Amino acid sequence: MKNERELSNLLASNLVYYRKSAGLTQLEVAEKFNYSDKAISKWERGESAPDVFVLNALADFYGISLSDFFSVKKKIYRSASWKKHTIITLLSFSIVWLVAAIIFVFGELLQWDPQNNMWMVWIFATVPASIVLTVFAAIWGNRTSLIVSVSLITWSVATSLFVPFYVYNLFTNAYLIFIIAAPFQVMVVLWYFLKIPEFLKKTFKIKIKNPPPGQKEGGSKK
Structure with missing residues (x-):
């Protein structure tokens, strides 16, 4: 023993x-x-x-x-939970592109866009795809995967706005959208390198611990 x-x-x-x-x-x-x-x-x-x-x-x-x-474990490079999380993430990610493919095919067959710009569906699909990656990165991923996915959201949203404005000539200076996105990207990078959550906890001496399950913050049980 x-x-x-x-x-x-x-x-x-x-x-x-x-x-x-x-x-x-x-x-x-x-x-x-x-x-x-x-x-x-x-x-x-x-x-x-x-x-x-x-x-x-x-x-x-x-x-x-x-x-x-x-218990003693054999050394492996990835845990079973990591593989499960990866499969769920990729499956959800694939569903987004499957929906985009269905919309694209039906749009082409039924000629939803007289100007034949159904290809923009693939651009628009990058937004929900990036959101899916961000959600799972926040739940299961680490700081690096989260910053990458948030960055993808930033530029996919900017691109999804720019493309229709440019193609349909709705906004002459459509490129300004990317200028708006740039500062947000800088903020995301600063969050990554400065590790703001830990910085705030150390600066303001915040010590927050989650109460045990079934117990309120004051320490008394429900």
């Missing part, structure tokens, strides 16, 4: 294992669960351990059971 120290080391090792399998940094895990990156580091070094409520939340997040944190 494993002693307490062995269990502590095994837990620490598996916390590292599942975090890296999910492609996350300590800071990204800390931000998702409202802890400091120092706390995550201590957990992964075995100097301290999260309580059972946090462990349950981490297990749900990684798509594993609580007991998996205390």
